[in-house]
Amino acid sequence: MQKRIEVVFVSRRNSLRSVLAEACLAHLDAKRFSVRSCGQPGRLAADVHPAAVEALGSAGMALPTSTPRSWDLLARAGSHNADVVITLDPALEPLQPRWPGQPDAALWPYPDVAGANTGPDDAAHGALQVLYSLRRRLELLVNLPLVGADRSALRSDIRDMAHMR
Incomplete structure (x- = not known):
């Protein structure tokens, strides 16, 4: 059986972008x-943002079962070693911990829809835009030859996906 590829998504509150x-x-x-x-520790939301719940529901995708959690839980020794860490908020890049296992890292910047002072309709629209943009990138990711591929080429491909529109 082939090893599953561990991917971690990071956003400030873990309530919208990373959940999507x-x-x-x-x-x-x-599979x-x-x-x-x-x-980010100290900045976590209490719950998943309602716009994320609505966007996932309209796309027919299941909501993750975990509540927002700190990167401290995933970065501590003995935790699962990530193969890839994708940060969705550029302000967090220099603040993140050292991830165990030396994963490949990429920055895919997305607007902070959950932190914007907008109404529910604007937040829902923004969440859908983020979801569909993420889906395009992630469809490419799942089609990359991840196992047995040249790691530096793979790292470049994942980083280059940040420049997609």
Whole structure:
């Protein structure tokens, strides 16, 4: 049996962007990927943002079962070693911990829909835009030759996906 590829998505509150990414990748290929999401300690939301719940529901994707969690839980020794860490908020890149196992890292910047002072309709629309953009990138990710591929080429491909529109 082939080893599942561990992917971690990081956003500030772990309530919208990273939740959408986690749910989308799990929806696309839960057999090959083990997916988690996390946020910055001290900045976590209490619950998943309602716009994320609505966006996932309209796309027919299951909401992740975990509540927002700190990256401290995933970065501690003895935790699962991630193969890839994808940060969705550029302000978090220099703040993140050292991830065990030296995973490949990429920045895919997305607007902070959950933190914007907008109404529920604007948040829902923004969440859908983020979800569909993430889906395009993640469809490419699941189609990359991840096992047995040249690691530096794979790292470049994952980083280059940040420049997609």
